[in-house]
Amino acid sequence: MTQKTVLITGATRGIGKGVAIAFADAGWIVYGTGRPSTGSGRPLSETAWAAEKKIILKEADVADQPRMAEIMQDIKDKHGRLDCLINNAGVASNTPASALGDEEIAKIIDTNFKAVFTCCQSYYKMQRKSGPSTGSGQVAAKGGGCIINISSVLGIVGTSLASVYSGTKGAVISMTKALAIEWANSGFRVNAICPGFIDTDMTDMLKKRESVMAKMLEFIPLKRLGTPEDIAAPAIMLASDGAAYITGQIIVVDGGLTAM
Ligand SMILES: NC(=O)c1ccc[n+]([C@@H]2O[C@H](COP(=O)([O-])OP(=O)(O)OC[C@H]3O[C@@H](n4cnc5c(N)ncnc54)[C@H](OP(=O)(O)O)[C@@H]3O)[C@@H](O)[C@H]2O)c1
Numbered sequence: 301m302t303q304k305t306v307l308i309t310g311a312t313r314g315i316g317k318g319v320a321i322a323f324a325d326a327g328w329i330v331y332g333t334g335r336p337s338t339g340s341g342r343p344l345s346e347t348a349w350a351a352e353k354k355i356i357l358k359e360a361d362v363a364d365q366p367r368m369a370e371i372m373q374d375i376k377d378k379h380g381r382l383d384c385l386i387n388n389a390g391v392a393s394n395t396p397a398s399a400l401g402d403e404e405i406a407k408i409i410d411t412n413f414k415a416v417f418t419c420c421q422s423y424y425k426m427q428r429k430s431g432p433s434t435g436s437g438q439v440a441a442k443g444g445g446c447i448i449n450i451s452s453v454l455g456i457v458g459t460s461l462a463s464v465y466s467g468t469k470g471a472v473i474s475m476t477k478a479l480a481i482e483w484a485n486s487g488f489r490v491n492a493i494c495p496g497f498i499d500t501d502m503t504d505m506l507k508k509r510e511s512v513m514a515k516m517l518e519f520i521p522l523k524r525l526g527t528p529e530d531i532a533a534p535a536i537m538l539a540s541d542g543a544a545y546i547t548g549q550i551i552v553v554d555g556g557l558t559a560m
Contacts, residue, residue: 305329305379306539307372309362309419310389311355312344314500315450318528319386319535324353326536331375333360333368333389362389362415369422376426384446384539385423387416387472392502397463405464412468413475420447420479420490428486444487446539449476450531451492453554469494473550480548489547491538496554498526521556 306323310316311332324330334344336359344350344357360367375382391411395404427445454462455469473492480490497503497516503525506512517523534551537543552558 303327303329303379304383304539305331305375305381306384306386307331307333307375307382308386308388309333309368309415311350311357312347314502315495315498315528315531316386316388317349319388319532320350320355321353322529322532322536323539324355328383329379330355331371332357333362333371335359335361362387362419363410365415365418365422368415368419369426372422372426382423382427382445384448385419386448386450386535386539387419388450389415390450390452390502391465392462393465394461394505396461400464408464409468412465413471416449416472417475420449420475423447424479424483424486424488427488428483444483444489446543447476447479447488447490448535448538449490449492451476451494451550453494453496453552453558456494456550456552457558476550477548484547489538489543491543491546491548492550493531493534493538494550494552494554495531496520496526496552496557498528498531500528519557519560520554521559524555526553526555 306328308316308320311320312334316332320330320332332355334357344359347357350357358371360371362368372382391408393404393408423445427443429443449472451472452469454466455473458466476490476492530553534553
């Protein structure tokens, strides 16, 4: 029972998949979630790359709080621990602010902010009484855990066509800091990672438009899009025992974009 266990939301593709593979390669027991209605049409449990890495994918919409709480409890019951929760699932939007309708606004807020909060809440309620946690030995006896929220540089700086998306990502940053303080005494560490522009389905629109892409690269000092592995490395660091004194922090991983 010494193997650490992590749950990553939105692990079917992109950053979540890269993070899941990196944790599996680092020796963690890895669970991920994705929506039942997307993908190849086959159950997520039959996803070949996940099976190869012994990553267990569960079907769940992150906005379904009872289902997410049930998945967390099942992991805890099976392995005796859930050391880390990574709230990664998210949706983007390229709709001009003036054209955003109620349905799209609700979907972005519910997925990118409300579900991140409710997953943090379910994890806290399950973990607050019993350990072990990834924190120092002292807090492990009291319970606790490690939460990593995937925000965005667009939660820090603005751009056009991302008004509500940016709002949710900024809210995740503020919430991360607030929860880090509120739950510190219970042995929880809560941090966030802000990716810049990462090569995933989410940035397809950008990659398809050569002129936009060229302009984008002009502004990125390291002159490339990031990869899911670029996000996985700091996530593993934040989940490690070596990060026992890091909480309430926002780690920007953007090739220097926001340093300008
Ligand atoms: N790519 C970037 O440049 C970038 C930059 C900054 C921040 N981020 C953030 O990083 C995170 C991952 O982005 P990505 O680029 O990897 O996006 P992606 O390739 O579009 O993947 C999104 C993931 O989230 C899952 N997801 C979306 N809505 C969900 C829901 N309601 N319930 C459960 N799962 C859901 C998707 O699952 P399905 O397969 O079921 O659709 C998929 O696994 C997001 O929070 C995003 O905002 C991305």
